[in-house]
Amino acid sequence: MSKIIGIDLGTTNSCAAIVEENGQVKLIPYKGGEFIIPSIFAIDDKGNELIGHEAKRQWQLNPRNTVYAAKRLIGRSFHTDVVGQMKKSVAYEMKAGERNDVVLDVAHKNFRLSEISAKILNKIRSVAQDYLGEKVTRAVVTVPAYFTDRQRQAVKDAGKMIQLEVVRIINEPTAAALAYGIGKNLHETTVIYDLGGGTFDVSIIEIRDRVFEVKATGGDIFLGGLDFDQAMINYVIEDFNKKHSIDLSGDPVAMQRIKDLAERVKIDLSSREQAPFSVPFVTMTPQGQPLNIDFVFTRKLLEDLTLPLVNRTVDILMRVMNDAGLDPKNVDELLLVGGQTRMPVVQKRLQEIFAKPPSKGVHPDEAVAIGAAVYAHSLEDNSNLKLQLLDVIPMAIGLEKAGGEFHTVFPRNAAIPNAKAIEATTSYDGQTEVAMRIFQGDHAHVSHNELLGDFLFSGLKAGPAGKARLEITFDVNIEGILTMSARDLETGKQMKTTVRVTQH
Numbered sequence: 091m092s093k094i095i096g097i098d099l100g101t102t103n104s105c106a107a108i109v110e111e112n113g114q115v116k117l118i119p120y121k122g123g124e125f126i127i128p129s130i131f132a133i134d135d136k137g138n139e140l141i142g143h144e145a146k147r148q149w150q151l152n153p154r155n156t157v158y159a160a161k162r163l164i165g166r167s168f169h170t171d172v173v174g175q176m177k178k179s180v181a182y183e184m185k186a187g188e189r190n191d192v193v194l195d196v197a198h199k200n201f202r203l204s205e206i207s208a209k210i211l212n213k214i215r216s217v218a219q220d221y222l223g224e225k226v227t228r229a230v231v232t233v234p235a236y237f238t239d240r241q242r243q244a245v246k247d248a249g250k251m252i253q254l255e256v257v258r259i260i261n262e263p264t265a266a267a268l269a270y271g272i273g274k275n276l277h278e279t280t281v282i283y284d285l286g287g288g289t290f291d292v293s294i295i296e297i298r299d300r301v302f303e304v305k306a307t308g309g310d311i312f313l314g315g316l317d318f319d320q321a322m323i324n325y326v327i328e329d330f331n332k333k334h335s336i337d338l339s340g341d342p343v344a345m346q347r348i349k350d351l352a353e354r355v356k357i358d359l360s361s362r363e364q365a366p367f368s369v370p371f372v373t374m375t376p377q378g379q380p381l382n383i384d385f386v387f388t389r390k391l392l393e394d395l396t397l398p399l400v401n402r403t404v405d406i407l408m409r410v411m412n413d414a415g416l417d418p419k420n421v422d423e424l425l426l427v428g429g430q431t432r433m434p435v436v437q438k439r440l441q442e443i444f445a446k447p448p449s450k451g452v453h454p455d456e457a458v459a460i461g462a463a464v465y466a467h468s469l470e471d472n473s474n475l476k477l478q479l480l481d482v483i484p485m486a487i488g489l490e491k492a493g494g495e496f497h498t499v500f501p502r503n504a505a506i507p508n509a510k511a512i513e514a515t516t517s518y519d520g521q522t523e524v525a526m527r528i529f530q531g532d533h534a535h536v537s538h539n540e541l542l543g544d545f546l547f548s549g550l551k552a553g554p555a556g557k558a559r560l561e562i563t564f565d566v567n568i569e570g571i572l573t574m575s576a577r578d579l580e581t582g583k584q585m586k587t588t589v590r591v592t593q594h
């Protein structure tokens with residue numbers, strides 16, 4: 091059997107790793123150099139598809155047909171706040187797909203989100219094949235702990251499209267804990283604070299040598315470095331408007347230049363107190379006179395603008411600590427993962443909370459891919475590495491009751507794999523089908539939660555209302571993916587389960 095690689099499919103950057111014959115884990119380099127592949131897909135004006143570095147190199151000039159941060163949209167319903175928010179911050183076009191998902195229009199061609207992920211996965215795979223000199227057909231792929239069932243499913247589908255078997259989906263913070271803890275014979279409670287480009291995750295993981303047990307998890311898949319950039323961009327746009335009465339937000343090329351620079355200045359400000367923010371000839375006055383953006387951005391200003399974002403991460407962290415019944419002083423180790431954790435104020439806040447500095451034992455950009463590779467290795471047939479990952483679901487899973495009330499079947503932080511059965515009956519005479527809408531989220535009303543699917547169970551023996559008894563089983567596998575089945579308890583027969591088009 092061929093090797094299984096580990097893939098960190100990031101919002102902004104992706105990375106792959108593998109355990110080599112000698113047992114060493116290696117990040118897979120791209121053309122002998124960088125380990126990171128930008129998660130960007132573009133189509134240029136000649137119709138060529140570009141992925142990764144090639145796509146990033148041209149994105150300033152081609153913002154309309156350059157897709158980035160697509161991971162934020164995967165497995166999402168089109169008519170949700172997050173999608174509306176995204177539309178405002180990106181230059182590429184989004185529309186509603188047939189399954190109420192999001193479809194992207196790139197150079198007048200439609201792409202589903204799983205297709206975009208498939209393109210990126212395929213690029214990573216081909217880089218890995220070049221490096222290994224053999225075909226790669228299997229991978230362990232990481233996702234944010236806070237991903238719903240639907241988002242996980244979409245990543246699996248992306249693999250299928252390119253004949254890459256996603257043998258296991260694992261959570262990013264769990265992978266990072268694995269990279270940190272493997273082979274050290276640890277017995278400790280760790281907090282993994284993962285603030286990447288697009289998503290924030292926090293997991294509390296008890297490590298007992300080779301057992302990694304998640305006690306609680308939480309996050310926000312709309313909270314990451316991109317939002318820090320956006321806070322800067324908003325400031326720059328407003329400031330420019332005040333000075334020149336010109337709104338730059340309608341000019342995609344100007345916006346792309348500002349966005350690019352915002353990220354670079356933000357990164358600079360992690361190691362210095364101030365940095366120039368200058369975009370020459372960003373636009374012209376109605377009289378045709380060129381205008382520049384030119385001022386000095388200070389670390390203090392960045393910290394002020396992004397304080398609400400840092401506060402949100404701290405609130406989530408505290409909720410998760412509370413869910414786990416854990417006091418900061420009982421945390422043995424704090425692991426920082428994700429590029430945005432390099433921001434000094436983030437480290438300072440956490441140091442205050444935990445009264446100790448974060449661990450130096452993990453690399454914030456590499457830990458997730460390394461953990462995925464270690465886990466991939468443990469799944470290989472000839473492996474003698476035995477690992478146990480005990481994970482949880484990040485949000486409750488349940489069904490819609492009358493009036494849109496949410497009935498919880500699995501509470502958040504329920505251990506996976508997990509199965510539960512509920513009993514149901516018919517509400518009218520002769521009924522042979524039962525429909526059920528399943529949601530995931532922590533809100534008491536389904537309209538605030540994500541619809542996972544509309545299930546139809548058919549083949550029930552007809553009878554008077556309320557007489558039939560059927561048992562509906564919810565099965566959440568080790569990857570956090572739900573399957574449903576139903577049985578007619580009168581006849582003992584398995585019923586047919588159909589997932590209908592997902593609509594809100």
Ligand SMILES: Nc1ncnc2c1ncn2[C@@H]1O[C@H](COP(=O)(O)OP(=O)(O)OP(=O)(O)O)[C@@H](O)[C@H]1O
Pocket residue numbers: 099100101102103104161285286287288289290314315316353356357358360427428429430431432433454455
């Ligand atoms: N030195 C730095 N200071 C501040 N931010 C940084 C620094 N280096 C990188 N970043 C930010 O980190 C983010 C990328 O982090 P990372 O590569 O971990 O994300 P990702 O894995 O692509 O995303 P996610 O895990 O959310 O899907 C970017 O927003 C980038 O601007």
Ligand SMILES: [Mg+2]
Pocket residue numbers: 098100101262286287428458
């Ligand atoms: Mg990441």
